[in-house]
Amino acid sequence: MQPETSSDQALVEKVQQGDKRAFDLLVVKYQYKVIGLIGRYVQDRSEALDIAQESFIKAYRAIGSFRGESAFYTWLYRIAVNTAKNYLVSRSRRPPESDVELDNEDVFSVYESLTDIATPEAKLNSDRLEESINQAIKNLPEELRSALTLREFDGLSYEDISLIMDCPVGTVRSRIFRAREAVEKHIHPLMDAGE
């Protein structure tokens, strides 16, 4: 079993036993992906948030019947897509002809299609943020930058990166985390200003 599937399954089992905090964690983990997915169906941010909320509530209500035959996100993905489609039908709007592919969904921007980012101010913030992130990544020590880019660009697992970089998996994990932490510190003032 993949680590992600394993950790998700552990959280799902906790939710099934009545642990609501475990469900909070699943929401925290997948909220951006789900909003990004729903953003392919509706353009309005508040609508997307409402649909995301409804999708998570549906998932919570149905989680007792989730047996782990598929990955949790695959299951959640179906709920979110169906909820978004039903929402469009209820508003007499036509859902897209084809669904967002689950495999390709990851590469979509979380918010790229949501209308309220298209304002000039939002665009400016977005450009500044991108510049800042790129600058921060350039400034990273080599081993941190390599670990992060191998993970983000190539989508390699920690184990594969450890083989490439010839270091323990724990070290890979630590390097990726430290790289993110450094970038986050760099962009933190911009994120606060954007809120």
Add this chain to the structure above:
Amino acid sequence: MAALNDHSLDKCSSLSAMFDGEATQKDVEYLLNADSGELSRQLESFHLIQQTLHKDSKVAVGLEDSLVLGIRAKIEAEDLANESVSADNNLIPFVFPSEKANVKASRPAWKIMFSSVAVAASVTFLVILGGNVVLTPDAASLNVIADVQSPATNNAVISLAELKKDRPQVDNVRLQNYLRQHAEQASMTVGQGMIPMARVVSYPVKE
């Protein structure tokens, strides 16, 4: 303080691992005890970094824990509503008279039909039995002298034994007697009852 920082470091490290789908059971335990708002903020920055590296559009949306809190509040509100409904179901419900018809309607149709037929049959049986008792003169009653008092007959006394010879006349007298008594009773309670009484007493009695 150092321990706190280590703990916080562990949480962030665990979150990074979870973001990559590499979280272990221990990571999950750490994260379960963390503040969801803090985790959301951290995850948002991880997403932004990822989007930049993928050359996607970026924006800081600032979800923080608003979605988590909204979902939790809604779930708890629904749970509370469900609990109060189930508690209400445990009480014996009071049914308003206007609602009784609906309650009856919920019974099976065959039960309703059967009970209606049974009631109708009972009423019919009692009416027939009562009619036989009242209208059939028995041996004892034949010896009774019926007082037929009316303004018209003026204290005339007729023996039923004598009347037996002419049965239709006896029946006529009995009917007149019954009608008069009924009209008198009615006139005592309602003013309008005087009218039928006046009619009854004016009926000619065949001698």
